[in-house]
Amino acid sequence: MWIACACAxxxxxxxxxxxTAVDASPKxxxxxxxxxxRLKRASxxxxxxxxxxxxLLANDKVRTLRGGSAAIEFVNGxxxxxxADALIGIAETHPPPGRDHxxxxxxxxxxxxxxxxxxxxxxxxxxPTATVRAGRxxxxx
Amino acid sequence: MTWLAxxxxxxxxxxxxxxxxxxxxxxxxxxxxxxxxxxxxELKALNGLTGDTLPAGATLRLPGPERARAQNALMxxxxxxxQSDLQADGRAEAAESLGRAEQLFQSAKYEESAAAADAAxxxxxxxxARSTRFAVxxxxxxxxxxxxxxxxxxxxxxxxxxAVHPGEAFTITEEIFPGAAPAIPELVSPxxxxxxxxxxxxxxxxxxxxxxxxxxxxxxxxxxxxxLESPSAKPIxxxxxxxxxxxxxxxxxxxxxxxxxxxxxxxxNSSSRRSFELAVEPLKxxxxxxxxx
Numbered sequence: 001m002w003i004a005c006a007c008a009x010x011x012x013x014x015x016x017x018x019x020t021a022v023d024a025s026p027k028x029x030x031x032x033x034x035x036x037x038r039l040k041r042a043s044x045x046x047x048x049x050x051x052x053x054x055x056l057l058a059n060d061k062v063r064t065l066r067g068g069s070a071a072i073e074f075v076n077g078x079x080x081x082x083x084a085d086a087l088i089g090i091a092e093t094h095p096p097p098g099r100d101h102x103x104x105x106x107x108x109x110x111x112x113x114x115x116x117x118x119x120x121x122x123x124x125x126x127x128p129t130a131t132v133r134a135g136r137x138x139x140x141x
Numbered sequence: 142m143t144w145l146a147x148x149x150x151x152x153x154x155x156x157x158x159x160x161x162x163x164x165x166x167x168x169x170x171x172x173x174x175x176x177x178x179x180x181x182x183e184l185k186a187l188n189g190l191t192g193d194t195l196p197a198g199a200t201l202r203l204p205g206p207e208r209a210r211a212q213n214a215l216m217x218x219x220x221x222x223x224q225s226d227l228q229a230d231g232r233a234e235a236a237e238s239l240g241r242a243e244q245l246f247q248s249a250k251y252e253e254s255a256a257a258a259d260a261a262x263x264x265x266x267x268x269x270a271r272s273t274r275f276a277v278x279x280x281x282x283x284x285x286x287x288x289x290x291x292x293x294x295x296x297x298x299x300x301x302x303x304a305v306h307p308g309e310a311f312t313i314t315e316e317i318f319p320g321a322a323p324a325i326p327e328l329v330s331p332x333x334x335x336x337x338x339x340x341x342x343x344x345x346x347x348x349x350x351x352x353x354x355x356x357x358x359x360x361x362x363x364x365x366x367x368x369l370e371s372p373s374a375k376p377i378x379x380x381x382x383x384x385x386x387x388x389x390x391x392x393x394x395x396x397x398x399x400x401x402x403x404x405x406x407x408x409x410n411s412s413s414r415r416s417f418e419l420a421v422e423p424l425k426x427x428x429x430x431x432x433x434x
Contacts, residue, residue, distance in 0.1 A: 110278035118273040118292050125277050127284040130313045134273050134294040 026055030027090050027102070028074040035068030035084070058092035064109065074102035078123045078135070081112040091126065157205065163197040170195075174203055178334060179394075179416060182370070183208075187249040204249060211251040214258035215242055221265040223325075223411050231264035238264065247369065275305070283314040300324050300357040303407060322407035326362065326384070326399040327354040333415040338422040345392050347419045351399075352385040353412065359401035362386075363408070369394040369416065394418045 030037075030052055039050035042059030056062065056072065062082065064070055070082045082088060086109025093103040105126040115121045115135045122135035159174040167190075171180035184190070188201050195201075218239045225232055242257035273291030277284065287310040288294050296303050296313060301321035305311045313319075329352045331337060339347025351364065364386050366377040370393045379386055380402075396416040401409040 106277055106279050108279055110276060112276045113274065115273040115291070118271075127277065127279045129279075129282065129284045129298065129315050130286075130318075131297045132275070132277055132284075132286050132294055133297065134275055134292065 024057060026075065027058055027093070028056040028072050028104075030054045030056065030062070030070055031073045031079070032069075032071035034070070036065035037068045037070045037082075038063045038065070056090045058090055061087065061089045063087045074123070076102050076121045076123075077117070078102050078113065078115045078121050080104065080114075080123075083110045083112075085109050086111060091124075157203050158200050159203055161195045161197055161199045161201065165195065165197070167193055167195065170201065174201075175208075179369075182247045183249045186247070204251060207251040207255070211242075211246055211255040211258065214255040214262070215239075215246060218242065218258040218261040218265075219414065221262050223413065225265045225410070235261040235264040283312055285310060285312045287311075301403060301407070320405060320407050321358070321403055323356045323359040323401040323403045323409045325409045326356050326359075326401050326412045328397075328399065328412050328415050329353050329384075331415070331417050333417075335417040337417055337419050339392065339419060341421050341424055345421065346389050347392055347421070348387055348389050349395075349417060349419055350385070350387050351397060353399050355384040356401040356409065358403050359409075360404045361402045363400045363402060364388075365398050365400075365411070366390070367396045369396055390419055392419045392421055 030050060033050060033052045037050050038047040039054065039056075040047050040061045040063070042057060042061075047063065050062070062070060062072070064082050064084055064086045066084055068084055072080045072082065072088075074080070080088075087107045088109075088111065089105040089107065091103035091105055093101055101122045101124070103124045103126070107128065111125070113123055113125065113134065115123055118135040120135075122133070124134075125132040159170060161170060165173075167181035167184055168178040171184055172178040174180075175183070183204065184201055185193075187204060218235070222232070222235055222239055225235070238257050238261035242254045242261060245251075245254035245257060271291045273294070274289040275294045276287040276289065278287075284296075286294060286296055286305050288305040288307045290307050293304040293306045296305060296311060298313065298318055298321070301318055301323055303311065303318070303321050311319075330350065337347065337349055353362070356362075361380055361382045362384060364379040364381065366379070366388065368374040368376075377388070377390075379388065394416060395418075396414050398411045398414045400411050
């Protein structure tokens, strides 16, 4: 599921040189970062400290450590708040034209999600045991 | 009146009426003029007809643009109802309002039909205006979902799903998925608008074989058959354990849909709705020649 490359990671928005099969457009952006929050690019192996306003690409992972928290805003406007000691992945999505859909994987910890306009937005949260869907997709799937 | 106004009146008059061709039935006229054979009942109501036979050359009035608006309103309401959760606030009221809208449409009361369909849609979409907030927590082998406000969220796994409504919390583990509902059945046969025939019999009863795709996790199916020609008649409800049902019905027109039921009782939303007509086969009379004079 995760695409791992041998190239170096970093906290910039620039895709690595080996990122050929990965969608390079940001899927989301870190809006607030508090405490120790780290990022592992899909194109890298290292966990690096991350700051607010960093763009997140498909297959990137974000981890909050003890006492850390973060707010992530997806391109469709849905917002996810990560609590302490959480691990998420930004999923690679290819929604049909006209659909604003965000997709993430929560592997550990807890998150609070908000869809400002659920008639237009949708968000899926995949976990090891289930998929949670909210918003437009429920009605029009 | 100017030439242009005269021409416009002539075009409007021509497009708002249809002339009956020799041997044409109401269904055929509805198909030709409205693009839908089910519109026969509407044409009948719109033109105040009492029988089904029409003299060639007769002119029938056609519905105006209000029909398309009613159709759109009905479609939006049907979609909202089909995809709504069974426990959704106002669902029963919305279903009743939609049923009334369908009847009004058949009676060619398009504006009233659109109003009733819009009312059904509003009942089901009332919570959509608010933002949706929910929380997800993953701990050892389990996921806890808490719906805080707005629309319900849906929890899914391997074809089963369950709605979590605002104010409700729900925990799913690797082994247990309580109250899960199966996927929505996909109808197979008969195709929409099928005409099924039965041999003439004194009671005017015929058989219809209905089938749909089996649904993973479903232990039985609930079939609902709605008589379309007698609005006061109650829908027929069946429970079967296979993805097929054979029913005996009086001749007439019917709409049908199916819901899947999981072992623990969770029910899927209704499938898409199809309709069919059950008609008596025309009698073939073969008269042999006789030597008697």
